[in-house]
Amino acid sequence: MASITEDQRLDAVFTALSDPTRRDIVARLSAGEATVKELAERYEMSMQAVSQHIGVLERSGLVSRGRHRQTRPCRLEPAALAVAVSWIEQSRRTWAARMDRLETRLADLQQGAGR
Amino acid sequence: MASITEDQRLDAVFTALSDPTRRDIVARLSAGEATVKELAERYEMSMQAVSQHIGVLERSGLVSRGRHRQTRPCRLEPAALAVAVSWIEQSRRTWAARMDRLETRLADLQQGAGR
């Protein structure tokens, strides 16, 4: 079994979001499905290039591809976005907690010096 | 003036977070400052390699470097993390709003069919 680690999932999501075209594709898909051709026209880019961007987004779990006639409509999978947010929030909580402790200690020190 | 666009800032932040070593550096720094040498020992990596990772994090605004004796203590700048979260939340809000509208329309259709 080649199960994916949490680190690899985060790698894939942040790598996918590090390109402005792919971020715009995510923003576009948050408003509804789109085909490869529609996206290619939007970015004045070849369908092959878009298809490869979709591949990156698909491997990260951010986007999935369906089938409808000859088209492969792409839709957003917001669960993968939640993975990225929760990782960031974890760091921010730790940092905020440390700041709180520092302030408490500073207040203690000032009170001690004031006596 | 070569002012940085919002897109370039997001590029830099997501690119910085796309590497597992750099994510771990961010997590480590959220618990307090660290020197290049300390990080190099932690990851069993050369100081040069760590210094380059710090450079990527610094250019993204996620980390800043100070000076203390011979060391260059690194500290987290959480404001840059907020930029990434707010971008993601924007997409999620749009998606959530679309889902609400779809549900409303579905409910309307069912009510219409029930009469």
Place this chain on the structure above:
DNA sequence: CCCTTACTCAAGCATCTGCTTTATCAAGCG
């Protein structure tokens, strides 16, 4: 003063990215 410590700069190198071009495939149309 030399020597060590902590770190950065610069060049080199293997690998990865983003895009291109060419070729191929699957679905529908006349």
Place this chain on the structure above:
DNA sequence: CGCTTGATAAAGCAGATGCTTGAGTAAGGG
């Protein structure tokens, strides 16, 4: 059936990335 449309596959290429080695610099210590 052939032809068009929407999309993927494969190969190639310029540029970026992650790490290395070698050289250099700033701050202390003996």
